[in-house]
Amino acid sequence: MSKEAKLSTWARNITPSPTLAVDAKAKELKAAGEDVCGFGAGEPDFDTPEFIKEACAKALAEGKTxxxxxxxxxxxxxxxxxxxxxxxxxxxxxxxxxxxxxxxxxxxxxxxxxxxxxxxxxxxxxxxxxxxxxxxxxxxxxxxxxxxxxxxxxxxxxxxxxxxxxxxxxxxxxxxxxxxxxxxxxxxxxxxxxxxxxxxxxxxxxxxxxxxxxxxxxxxxxxxxxxxxxxxxxxxxxxxxxxxxxxxxxxxxxxxxxxxxxxxxxxxxxxxxxxxxxxxxxxxxxxxxWDKSMEAVKGMLEVFDRRRLFLLEGLNAIDGIECARAQGAFYLFPKMDAFGLSAHDFASKILEEEKVAVVPGEGFGAPGYMRLSYATSDEVIEKGLERLTRFCSKLG
Ligand SMILES: Cc1ncc(COP(=O)(O)O)c(C=O)c1O
CATH class of the missing domain: 3.40.640.10 (Type I PLP-dependent aspartate aminotransferase-like (Major domain))
Structure with a gap:
């Protein structure tokens, strides 16, 4: 029989990161062979610029360990x-x-x-x-x-x-x-x-x-x-x-x-x-x-910007969703309280029924909203929007 853990007040009170939880669930479904459109991850989908990786590899080879x-x-x-x-x-x-x-x-x-x-x-x-x-x-x-x-x-x-x-x-x-x-x-x-x-x-x-x-x-x-x-x-x-x-x-x-x-x-x-x-x-x-770094950032930004506008337009075309034109980071945070579902239930249902991963607003202190990251491929955004549109039209 396992001994009951005697956790500290801190450990008992802490809420695990909901964004990481959504990402983990989406990855689990993907690993099980499901075609998931993941808007959950808060990380760029590009590789680290080569010259940065090379400098790190050099340091490692030189014994900076x-x-x-x-x-x-x-x-x-x-x-x-x-x-x-x-x-x-x-x-x-x-x-x-x-x-x-x-x-x-x-x-x-x-x-x-x-x-x-x-x-x-x-x-x-x-x-x-x-x-x-x-x-x-x-x-x-x-x-x-x-x-x-x-x-x-x-x-x-x-x-x-x-x-x-x-x-x-x-x-x-x-x-x-x-x-x-x-x-x-x-x-x-x-x-x-x-x-x-x-x-x-x-x-x-x-x-x-x-x-x-x-x-x-x-x-x-x-x-x-x-x-x-x-x-x-x-x-x-x-x-x-x-x-x-x-x-x-x-x-x-x-x-x-x-x-x-x-x-x-x-x-x-x-x-x-x-x-x-x-x-x-x-x-x-x-x-x-720095110049090389900013050049790399510029390349990523061009891609992010195109995706931002595409996702923004797609979201605002859905009846019941209202999205502000965010001007930074790689997130959009539409309001979705018109459907009579909590953001949490909306996110669970859409992941289950349409295999689209979004992060519900409750964890960000904003019920009635959801977060979509556009740090994901154009293909995922396009397919995800189609599914989101279908899902929302069913909700009415
Ligand atoms: C607002 C904000 N601050 C800080 C971080 C921490 O980033 P990292 O620990 O990867 O450097 C994040 C990551 O999601 C973030 O969104």
Whole structure:
């Protein structure tokens, strides 16, 4: 007889990632020979650019297989600091402000662990990336969500943020471009939100992992670039997964005021030690050969953009579905509450009946919506849209 596991409060309270669950279910059906149209995965379907892979292979051949310094190899930290000054217009970033971690997900978790104490509140605008509330709970904090639906372009207002702040608030999470909505905040909108955070004396965790995946000519703006005061209030997280199609490499970044970066490096030194050493050399090539990197990104963006517009048009042509024109990342987040089914039931039914995998909105704090990733082939999008149209017409 197996002994009943005595799990911790944290382990009992954590919700497993619904996006990974949908992806796993779709992969299981595919492995069983089913013809699944997967819109679930949050990962580019391209290979990592060759020169990045070559740099990693070279490092491996040269024996760069030992522990690295906890915050990352010095050249990579320096190159990332330089990028923040050059590309993101953040003033005077030093390598000591940068930490390289095993994935953007872990960078977020480290940022939260570094500033959130038990009992602290963290404001999370919904729809949110599924992992933020769970990370806050793991740090002993309390997630407080504020909602902005399609009608408000999925953007919270400064008033909403101000009203949500209490004496216990420690941090607000901003994620532009956003997962799951693809929404991109403008410079003015971000400046206003940053000002509210500065006035209230709270930190911002700005998750900019999709910073290079932009369409329709919109610009990416880093809140840390606004002023010295802003830079002192913002922890910027990002990573290599989405920009360079390096999801399996597990490489994230964090840039913060030096004392926070130091605390983050200490937490990392006691939890994961460092990001994989030879992988960091691949990332270094991406940073040092920036023009080549941006050329590769441009190629991916052209494909993503074509798919975005195709999927957007197809979704909006379906009676009962309303989809905003997202301008970043590789997700669309249509409203589907007209069918009288919860998003969860809609997603289960369409996977069962039509073999189409979408992620229901509940996990993103947005019932009545679903997320479709267009980081998938044109063929899957075309076939998936046909099935979705058929399924919705049956629902009426
Ligand atoms: C908003 C957001 N932040 C962070 C991450 C983490 O990415 P990774 O851990 O692959 O670097 C993801 C991945 O899905 C994301 O969507």
């Amino acid at each position: 030992k522990y690295a310094p906890a915050p990352g190899i010095p050249d990579l930290r320096a190159a990332i600091a330089e990028k923040y000054v050059r590309d993101n217009k953040v003033e005077g970033v030093e390598p000591s402000q940068v930490v390289v971690s095993p994935g953007g997900k872990y960078s977020c978790s480290l940022a939260i662990m570094a500033v959130v104490s038990p009992g602290d509140e963290v404001i999370i605008p919904a729809p949110f990336w599924v992992s933020y509330p769970e990370m806050v709970k793991l740090a002993g904090g309390t997630p407080k969500t504020i909602f902005a639906g399609k009608e408000s372009e999925f953007k919270i207002t400064p008033e909403q943020l101000r009203e949500a702040i209490t004496p216990k608030t420690r941090l607000v999470v901003l994620n532009s471009p956003s997962n799951p909505t693809g929404t991109v905040y403008t410079r003015d909108e971000l400046e206003a939100l940053t000002q509210v955070a500065i006035e209230a004396g709270i930190y911002i965790m700005s998750d900019e992992i999709y910073e290079y995946l932009l369409y329709d000519g919109v610009e990416h703006v880093s809140p840390a670039s606004f002023s010295k005061e802003a830079a002192d209030s913002v922890i910027t997280v990002a990573g290599f997964s989405k920009t360079f199609s390096m999801t399996g490499w597990r490489l994230g970044t964090l840039m913060a005021p030096a004392p926070i970066a130091k605390a983050v490096a200490s937490i990392q030194s006691q939890t994961s030690s460092n990001a994989t050493t030879f992988a960091q050399y691949g990332a270094l090539a991406a940073m040092q050969q």
